[in-house]
Amino acid sequence: MDYQFKAGGIPLLVSMPHVGTDIPDDIAARFTPGALDKPDTDWHLVQLYDFLQEMGASTLSARWSRYVIDLNRPPENTNLYPGQDTTGLCPLDTFHREPLYQDGQQPDxxxxxxxxxxxxxxxxxxxxxxxxxxxxxHGRVVLWDAHSIASIVPRFFEGKLPDLNFGTADGASCAPALTETIAGLAQAHGGYTVAVNGRFKGGHITRHYGKPERGVHGIQLEMCQSTYMNETLPFAYRDDLAARVQPLLRQLTQAAADWTRQ
Incomplete structure (x- = not known):
């Protein structure tokens, strides 16, 4: 299979498009050694969100690395942040501008x-x-697009990113009341810095599928990886850090599902 999927019963689907680590052999043979470390993976999110099955949420997670193809980019490869530097549908370099492909091996x-x-x-x-x-x-459903990124990536933002970055395409992909509920809970927790529609406003999945007028409310959460793991090789999961943030993630996703029933 090209993904892992589990159907749930509550009105919540959690998508994890950047957790994949597999690379087909014919593509891997053309990659640089640094690319094979897959540093820009959204590491360990399936483990971090492992409470979702107990909650009854549907989950969809990628098998293939974002270096093979980026599931959160539009098929036309248009820039989601006009005027800003981003990686494309089939990336050619890492977040730190290191080449993914050996010379002359880029895809046509x-x-x-x-x-x-x-x-x-x-x-x-x-x-x-x-x-x-x-x-x-259910008549209404929340699409929660789960992501994580290193807390410091000068290519994309200055300084350290806030811990929790919620994106709703500047309000277009999600009802304001749901955004306010989720962001309010995150801010009330007090343990993490929070941004809404800051540097990350949601990618293709949030923007394309989030249609509040049709009953689909899309919200992206881009988390700093420093909230639950080590950000350097070998990118180890940190049980001590994860134990702090997991209860909040469970509270937020449960609140999103509950909101649809109001």
Whole structure:
């Protein structure tokens, strides 16, 4: 399978498009040694969100590395942040501008189209199908797009990123009342810095599927990896840190599901 999927019963689907670490052999053979470390992976999110199955939420997580194809970029590869530096649909470099491919081994447009069909489309077909199923069952559904990133990436932002970064496409992908509920709980917790529609406003998944007028409320959470893991090789999970943030994540996702029933 090109993804891991578990269907739940509550009106909440949690998508994790950047947790994948697999790279097909023919692509891996063309990568640099640094690329094979996969430093820009959203490490350990499946473990961090392991309470979701008990909650009854649906979960969808990627198998393939974002270096193969980025599931959170539009298929046309348009820039989600015009005027700002971002990585593309089939990235050519890491977040620190280190090349992914050996010289002359970058994919051409025909290969990009093949990867779209082989690796991008199956994830999105499953995402669409599960949203439709949950909408049919409940009438409203929350799509929670779960991400994490190193807390300091000068290419994309100055200084240290806030710990919890919620994005709703500047309010277009999610009802304001839900955003206020989630952000309010995160701020009231007091243990983490919080931003709403700051540097991260939600990627393609949040923007494309989040249609409040149709009953789908999309919200992205981009977390600093320093909240739950070591940010340097070998990118180890930190049980001590995770134990602090997991209860808050559970509270937030449960509140999102509960909100749909109001």
């Amino acid at each position: 447009e025909a290969e990009v189209q093949r990867r779209l069909a082989a690796y991008w489309k199956p994830y999105h077909d499953q995402l669409r199908a599960e949203l439709d199923r949950l909408l049919h069952l």
